[in-house]
Amino acid sequence: MPSGEDDLIGRYFKPIATDPGALGLADDAAILKVGGDDLVITTDAIVEGVHFLSGDPPETVARKALRVNLSDLAAKGATPAGFVMSLALRNADEEWLASFARGLSDDATGFGCPLLGGDTVATPGPLTISITAFGRVPPGEMILRSRAEPGDRIVVSGTIGDASLGLAILTKKITVGDVAVREMLLGRYRMPQPRIALAESVRKFARAAMDVSDGLAGDLAKLCAASGVSAVIDAGSVPLSDAARGLMEQGRTCLESVVSGGDDYEILCTIAENSFGDFARSARSVGVAVTSIGTIVAGNMLPKWLDAEDDEIAFPRLSYSHF
Amino acid sequence: MPSGEDDLIGRYFKPIATDPGALGLADDAAILKVGGDDLVITTDAIVEGVHFLSGDPPETVARKALRVNLSDLAAKGATPAGFVMSLALRNADEEWLASFARGLSDDATGFGCPLLGGDTVATPGPLTISITAFGRVPPGEMILRSRAEPGDRIVVSGTIGDASLGLAILTKKITVGDVAVREMLLGRYRMPQPRIALAESVRKFARAAMDVSDGLAGDLAKLCAASGVSAVIDAGSVPLSDAARGLMEQGRTCLESVVSGGDDYEILCTIAENSFGDFARSARSVGVAVTSIGTIVAGNMLPKWLDAEDDEIAFPRLSYSHF
Numbered sequence: 015m016p017s018g019e020d021d022l023i024g025r026y027f028k029p030i031a032t033d034p035g036a037l038g039l040a041d042d043a044a045i046l047k048v049g050g051d052d053l054v055i056t057t058d059a060i061v062e063g064v065h066f067l068s069g070d071p072p073e074t075v076a077r078k079a080l081r082v083n084l085s086d087l088a089a090k091g092a093t094p095a096g097f098v099m100s101l102a103l104r105n106a107d108e109e110w111l112a113s114f115a116r117g118l119s120d121d122a123t124g125f126g127c128p129l130l131g132g133d134t135v136a137t138p139g140p141l142t143i144s145i146t147a148f149g150r151v152p153p154g155e156m157i158l159r160s161r162a163e164p165g166d167r168i169v170v171s172g173t174i175g176d177a178s179l180g181l182a183i184l185t186k187k188i189t190v191g192d193v194a195v196r197e198m199l200l201g202r203y204r205m206p207q208p209r210i211a212l213a214e215s216v217r218k219f220a221r222a223a224m225d226v227s228d229g230l231a232g233d234l235a236k237l238c239a240a241s242g243v244s245a246v247i248d249a250g251s252v253p254l255s256d257a258a259r260g261l262m263e264q265g266r267t268c269l270e271s272v273v274s275g276g277d278d279y280e281i282l283c284t285i286a287e288n289s290f291g292d293f294a295r296s297a298r299s300v301g302v303a304v305t306s307i308g309t310i311v312a313g314n315m316l317p318k319w320l321d322a323e324d325d326e327i328a329f330p331r332l333s334y335s336h337f
Numbered sequence: 338m339p340s341g342e343d344d345l346i347g348r349y350f351k352p353i354a355t356d357p358g359a360l361g362l363a364d365d366a367a368i369l370k371v372g373g374d375d376l377v378i379t380t381d382a383i384v385e386g387v388h389f390l391s392g393d394p395p396e397t398v399a400r401k402a403l404r405v406n407l408s409d410l411a412a413k414g415a416t417p418a419g420f421v422m423s424l425a426l427r428n429a430d431e432e433w434l435a436s437f438a439r440g441l442s443d444d445a446t447g448f449g450c451p452l453l454g455g456d457t458v459a460t461p462g463p464l465t466i467s468i469t470a471f472g473r474v475p476p477g478e479m480i481l482r483s484r485a486e487p488g489d490r491i492v493v494s495g496t497i498g499d500a501s502l503g504l505a506i507l508t509k510k511i512t513v514g515d516v517a518v519r520e521m522l523l524g525r526y527r528m529p530q531p532r533i534a535l536a537e538s539v540r541k542f543a544r545a546a547m548d549v550s551d552g553l554a555g556d557l558a559k560l561c562a563a564s565g566v567s568a569v570i571d572a573g574s575v576p577l578s579d580a581a582r583g584l585m586e587q588g589r590t591c592l593e594s595v596v597s598g599g600d601d602y603e604i605l606c607t608i609a610e611n612s613f614g615d616f617a618r619s620a621r622s623v624g625v626a627v628t629s630i631g632t633i634v635a636g637n638m639l640p641k642w643l644d645a646e647d648d649e650i651a652f653p654r655l656s657y658s659h660f
Contacts, residue, residue: 020559040563041482042409042547043379043472048371055453056366057469059423061460086365100382100423100467130378137384139462144423146380146469149366159364224365236343240363 019134022106026115033096033128044130046096051150053095056086059144066204067184068141072110073117074204075143080121082227083147084208085279089225091157091217092149094127094210100144102137125210155217157283162222162241166284166310169293171209171302173255174230176202178275179267188266195257206279211300216283219293223283229274231329233282234317238310241284245317247308249273249327270329273319284310342457345429349438356419356451367453369419374473376418379409382467389527390507391464395433396440397527398466403444405550406470407531408602412548414480414540415472417450417533423467425460448533478540480606485545485564489607489633492616494532494625496578497553499525501598502590511589518580529602534623539606542616546606552597554652556605557640561633564607568640570631572596572650593652596642607633 028039035045046053060079062068080097087094099118122128127147180203182188183196190196209225216223222241226233230252238245249269254262261267285293290306297304308317319327351362358368369376383402385391393401403420410417422441426434445451450470503526505511506519513519532548539546545564549556553575561568572592577585584590608616613629620627631640642650 037481037483041413043377043413043415043479045479046376046378047476048376053369053371053376054366055369055421055471057421057423057454058456059425059458059467061425061458061462063461064459090364090366092366098378098380098469100380100469102382102384102465102467131380133381133467135382135384136387137463137465138386139384139465140460142425142460142462142465142467144382144425144456144465144467146421146423148378153370156366156368158360160360 018106022111023134026111027129027132030115030119030122030129033130036128036130039131044098046130046148048150050153052153052156054087054090054092054149054151054156055146056083057144057146058082058086059142061142062140070204072113076114076117077121077205079143079145080118081206081208082279083145084125084127084210085206085225085227087147087149088209088213089216089223089281090149091155091213092151093213094125095148095150096128096130097145097147098130099132101132101134102142103134104137104141151217157216157220157223159222159224159237160240162237162243162284162310164243164310164312166221166286167290167306168245168247168284168308168310169304169306170226170230170253170280170282171212171304172207172280173253173258174226174278174280175258175272175275176255177206177277178271179258179261181277198257203277206277208279209281209302212281212297212302215293215296215300216281219285219289219296220283221286223281226278226280226282227276229276230278230282231273237282238317242314243310244313244315245308245310247317247319249319250322251305251307253303253305269327274329274331341429345434346457349434350452350455353438353442353445353452356453359451359453362454367421369453369471371473373476375476375479377410377413377415377472377474377479378469379406380467380469381405381409382465384465385463393527395436399437399440400444400528402466402468403441404529404531405602406468407448407450407533408529408548408550410470410472411532411536412539412546412604413472414478414536415474416536417448418471418473419451419453420468420470421453422455424455424457425465426457427460427464474540480539480543480546482545482547482560483563485560485566485607485633487566487633487635489544489609490613490629491568491570491607491631491633492627492629493549493553493576493603493605494535494627495530495603496576496581497601497603498581498595498598499578500529500600501594502581502584504600521580526600529600531602532604532625535604535620535625538616538619538623539604542608542612542619543606544609546604549601549603549605550599552599553601553605554596560605561640565637566633567636567638568631568633570640570642572642573645574628574630576626576628592650597652597654
């Protein structure tokens with residue numbers, strides 16, 4: 015005689031919890047055998063109306079909830095080991111849950127990160143999904159934010175600013191007529207691409223790394239502060255999609271929005287100059303584009319962003335903050 | 338130039354994150370060195386208006402959020418290793434946060450379970466605290482729900498039903514004039530006592546165990562179902578506080594409410610008959626009361642609850658379910 019809650023877990027989440035350590039989600043806790051590795055732990059919550067919109071497809075909501083955590087693991091050089099999820103639901107809408115579980119299952123399988131356990135609670139408020147994800151690294155090899163050194167190249171993966179443009183479309187701040195462009199930008203907001211494929215290259219070659227989630231400018235400032243260094247960025251070299259570049263050329267977005275927008279889930283890392291070639295080759299071999307955008311310098315000033323004339327660009331707002 | 342969010346984390350939570358693996362909450366992830374042990378992982382969220390009330394003191398809210406997770410670790414026989422927290426806040430009320438952090442800090446220290454990391458997000462809805470806690474057990478020694486065997490004694494720690502009476506007082510379903518009684522019952526609702534002290538005894542002597550969080554009757558049924566067994570319970574032997582017994586004698590609560598009320602956070606375990614003496618001595622040595630309430634029997638029927646005349650008591654509702 016299972017309760018509604020157990021029934022819901024059994025129906026939608028037990029099939030995803032294939033790892034033996036999950037104990038079929040039928041125990042109070044999960045077991046993870048870590049062996050000699052260090053365990054890397056990250057936790058990120060996403061809230062309806064803040065990190066995703068109520069109209070977003072349940073499949074992409076699930077994927078985003080997991081992917082924002084996988085992005086952190088990738089930036090730390092870790093291999094995914096599993097995750098636990100706490101789900102605060104207003105009601106148990108079967109159709110929504112089935113679709114949510116399908117998205118979650120696809121990503122858990124695709125990224126080799128099995129569901130180990132969870133908690134499902136009722137809330138009168140917005141749907142909130144909090145995930146804690148686990149990764150493994152060889153002892154002492156987790157890549158920190160705090161090890162950047164003057165002279166390091168500053169590198170980002172993928173392209174920057176697309177997700178914030180996707181959000182701007184969804185919240186009707188901009189309109190984009192071209193369907194393909196619009197869909198690409200919405201997809202970047204709804205379903206980040208965690209750079210798990212790049213994790214090993216980061217672990218092997220990066221001195222410092224973090225994921226870009228709150229805006230490149232602010233996140234770079236955090237990495238520099240943690241490392242006790244500063245940076246000089248060539249703003250023109252920040253990698254942009256054709257879509258973002260097009261909108262910028264039309265004056266419908268600007269550099270500041272792009273680099274402070276957040277939700278990129280790309281990797282920002284610093285690489286010693288003499289390792290950069292190896293890193294770039296390693297990234298190419300796993301099919302992830304990486305772009306050198308500047309250099310770490312000594313000092314404790316905020317990073318300097320330079321335009322094509324080497325004049326400094328001032329950003330009043332560096333990144334997204336919840337409070 | 339930290340953002341409001343970073344400032345808040347730095348001010349209130351960084352001082353609690355004393356473990357070196359927490360990296361001062363200044364990185365994307367935490368590191369946990371697990372050595373040769375198995376890692377036990379549990380996750381539980383508490384929602385304002387569901388698991389605690391908006392008028393509850395912030396210190397007890399923090400403690401409850403952590404303790405419901407510690408209770409799971411204790412029932413699995415695990416030693417706490419740390420936790421991560423995701424906090425969905427409506428606003429950054431300094432006074433509330435300072436008090437919340439104080440409660441959290443006291444318990445993190447008291448139970449040897451340091452804060453390793455977290456995420457703070459804004460929500461328009463109820464305050465929601467989701468904690469994932471980690472514990473260690475020697476390889477293969479986590480105690481499961483599914484290993485109870487016919488002939489095992491069924492044992493619970495502490496007393497049952499007090500927390501649900503505390504909630505009944507807070508929600509004005511009952512009134513209790515005696516201040517000491519009222520405070521004791523409210524305290525049991527607001528601040529469970531996780532039986533961490535009993536974890537080692539459970540690991541050494543229990544065959545199966547879980548924590549009682551949704552109501553003793555329902556949780557026992559779950560343990561039996563997981564183990565493929567049934568149980569016979571002597572209802573009169575369920576341990577009650579003087580307060581609960583008094584209210585029951587006055588007809589202001591009843592056995593059904595007591596055993597289906599939830600929020601007890603006691604340990605329910607089964608012990609082979611020939612280990613019971615050792616378990617009881619071990620529990621006594623750490624100062625935790627344990628009471629034998631019945632016996633595991635073969636079969637797949639729901640557990641039988643017998644009154645003083647050996648007649649079966651029927652419970653229409655076994656436990657709390659969110660949906």
